[in-house]
Amino acid sequence: MANHKSSIKRARQTIVRTERNRAEKSRxxxxxxxxxxxxxxxxxxxxxKASTVLSxxxxxxxxxxxxxxxxxxxxxxKTSKAIAAIA
Structure with missing residues (x-):
């Protein structure tokens, strides 16, 4: 566990950023x-339409x-190639 005030804050920030990044990747x-x-x-x-959102x-x-x-x-x-392949 972090002991210094700054390292406690850094640990909090890391948790928040990790969750945000995980949500962004999942999206x-x-x-x-x-x-x-x-x-x-x-x-x-x-x-x-889905491709524009993905992009x-x-x-x-x-x-x-x-x-x-x-x-x-x-x-x-790859997604644009797949869309173009639809006849």
């Missing part, structure tokens, strides 16, 4: 699943260093 993973589900169902319009969440996660910027680009690229 974009859920959005990604929504896009893939729409693609699997063949719903091009729904997939496109926003992924960009925010990359900006906050939750994921690497290249991973964000890969995720967006």
């Amino acid at each position: 974009f993973k859920t959005a990604r699943k929504a896009v893939l589900a729409a693609v699997a169902a063949g719903d091009k319009e729904g997939a496109a 926003s969440y992924v960009d925010k996660a990359a900006k906050r260093n939750l994921i690497h910027p290249n991973k964000a680009a890969n995720i967006k690229s």
